[in-house]
Amino acid sequence: MIKVGMKAPDFTLNSTMGSVSLSDYKEKWIVIFFYPLDFTPI
Numbered sequence: 001m002i003k004v005g006m007k008a009p010d011f012t013l014n015s016t017m018g019s020v021s022l023s024d025y026k027e028k029w030i031v032i033f034f035y036p037l038d039f040t041p042i
Helices: none
Strands: 012-015 018-021
Touching: none
Parallel strands: none
Antiparallel strands: 012 018
């Protein structure tokens, strides 16, 4: 499990803007969040 202060593992995802990799943002501050209920039908 990743905890505060630990480095996140590199990953690559497909997005609406093409393929995005965490390593593309090396040496920059970013915020990563996960919101699974955004596209859940109600």
